[in-house]
Amino acid sequence: MREKSVMDGASEELERRSRYLSSLIERTKVKGDAKQEEDKREKEKEKEKGRDDGGDGRKIEDDLKEMENIRVRAADMPRELQRRAFHCARETLSGMPKLDSKRLALVLKKEFDSSYGPAWHCIVGTSFGSYVTHSLGGFLYFSIEKVYILLFRTAVEPLDHQRP
Template sequence: MEGAEEELERRSKFLHSLIQKKKSVEQEEQHECLNVRVRASDMPLPLQNRAFRCARDHLDSMPGKLDSKRLALALKKAD
């Protein structure tokens, strides 16, 4: 019985690592599409994606120079 439990644990870890790799690749592709690079984050992935989309939309609508205060306020308002 112990051997079966070890095998299940090994398979579970393997599948978990595959899922994490796939999520990582998908996240990188989306970041490339939005032309962003994450330096550090403690946000969940869906929240990151939403923040990136909001930031990209806001930056695209800015006529001139980047206004970091306005961008921060826009990100804070996006719910």
């Protein structure tokens, strides 16, 4: 009886998270294109002025060069982590004569696991479907040219008990 109530609670939580993710993706789709155009115009203005972006010491030109051919499809991740993912993906791809999806996924996962703690997952390819649950602030889905990259983090909880 208790197992059923635990399962019902887990199912409800999964459903709640799924609805949240769906609404996040929908909001990102609606706002994404308009925001992307607005950001592009803003960056062009800043570039003309020669200002640094975000106080992190990076020049606008560096960000624009790195963002070339990168398109954020959906994100629930701080911009600095997004930049790190873009940079790591671009560096890895530039060192490959042809796309090795598995290697790129491994490099991104290891980079984020070592820098931001465990339980990062990465899916890379030119065509795939997915439906994932992620930790708050740990989701990025983007493309570089025709390569799509899904990077997300899940919570890791220690097991308090052993199953009988």
